[in-house]
Amino acid sequence: MHTGLFHEIDFDADHKWSGHLSIPFSIDRSPYFQVKIPIFRIRNGAGPRVLLMAGNHGDEYEGEITLARLFRRLDPANMKGEVTILPFANLPAVMAARRRSPLDEGNLNRAFPGDPSGTPTFRLAHFLEHELFPRHDVIFDIHSGGTSMAHLPCALIERQGPPDMFARALGLMEGLGMPFAFVAENGAEAPTSMAAAARARAIGISGEFGSGGTVTPQTMALTARAVDRLLLALGIIEAPVLGPHVPIEGQTELLALESHAQAVFATRRGWFEPAVVVGARVRDGDVAGWYHDFERPEAPEEVLHFPAAGIVISQRLHTDCQSGDCLVQVGRPLTRDEVSGR
Structure with missing residues (x-):
C-alpha cells in the first residue's frame, strides 16, 4: 500500500x-x-x-x-x-x-x-x-x-x-x-x-x-x-x-534574538578570525573579529564589529567562509518584565 x-x-x-x-x-x-x-x-x-x-x-x-x-x-x-x-x-x-x-x-x-x-x-x-x-x-x-x-x-x-x-x-x-x-x-x-x-x-x-x-x-x-x-x-x-x-x-x-541585525554575515569569500569566545559580553561596536582574503594576502584584513551589545551566543567554527555565512550572533539581555510584557 x-x-x-x-x-x-x-x-x-x-x-x-x-x-x-x-x-x-x-x-x-x-x-x-x-x-x-x-x-x-x-x-x-x-x-x-x-x-x-x-x-x-x-x-x-x-x-x-x-x-x-x-x-x-x-x-x-x-x-x-x-x-x-x-x-x-x-x-x-x-x-x-x-x-x-x-x-x-x-x-x-x-x-x-x-x-x-x-x-x-x-x-x-x-x-x-x-x-x-x-x-x-x-x-x-x-x-x-x-x-x-x-x-x-x-x-x-x-x-x-x-x-x-x-x-x-x-x-x-x-x-x-x-x-x-x-x-x-x-x-x-x-x-x-x-x-x-x-x-x-x-x-x-x-x-x-x-x-x-x-x-x-x-x-x-x-x-x-x-x-x-x-x-x-x-x-x-x-x-x-x-x-x-x-x-x-x-x-x-x-x-x-529579535533581528538579523544582531548578527554579522559574510558578504564574500574569506577566512574568519574571531576576536572573542562564545559567552563573551560585548558592546555595540566592539571588534568581533577579522576577515582575511587568502586570494589577496597583500591586502589588509577587514575588521568586523559587533552590531549590537549583549552576549555572544553563537560563532562560526569553520574559518573558511562563503557569502551568506553567519559569522557571529549576539543575544540581547532581557528583564523578566520585558519577557512577560509588563
Missing part, C-alpha cells in the same frame, strides 16, 4: 514499547525501501503527556545520546502519564552526520507544516505537526550548534500561543536549569518545530545544548539535567532518571 508514513503505535496501551515510523521512498538500491525512524513509548495510565525529540538536525548529538539512554532507564512502574521519545527524528541526516537529509536535502526544522505527498523530510514534518504533536501537552525538541557552529548552551522558546500557554512555557524553560535561555520571535507561521507545536496547541520548548558536532561532559550533564527536571516539573517522575546532577548555580539569564 502506498502511503506517506505509517506506524503501529498504540497510544492507549500501558507499556514500554519500541517501534518505527516508516516512510516509503524508492532508491536505486531498493525499490521498496522505507526510512525506518525509531520511536519509543512509555505509558503508565492517564497523566501528563510529553514528546521528547532530538536529531531534528543530524549532527547534533547531546539529545540523541540522552534520549536513547532515557528510554533504556525509564521504568513505567516509576512514572505516570506518557513519554514518547523520538531520538533520531531526521534519521537519514543522523546516519550521514549531516544537518540535512541526504535523501532529499531536507532540513526538518524548516519543513513544517510538511506535506503528506512530499519527500521523506516533508512527510515526517506533516506527521509530527498533524498527528503526533497534538497528542502531547509538551514538546521538547533538543538541538545543538551542529558541526559548523559554536553555540552558548541555552534553552529556547518561541513567543507563541495565548498568554497563559506562553507563561507556562516560560516557567518550564526556566525550570530546566540552563545558565541561559532566549525567547525567539519567529511568528506563528514559522516552519520550525516550535511553531508547529504551537499550531498543534502544545507547549514547545527547545534549545541549543552543545555545539561543534561533538559532545562534552559539560554539555551531556546539562542535557541530562534538563530532561530530568522537565519530567519532574510535569509530575511524570518523582526522582531523577538520568542523575544525580550537579546543583544549579544561579537563575537562568534571559536573552532576546
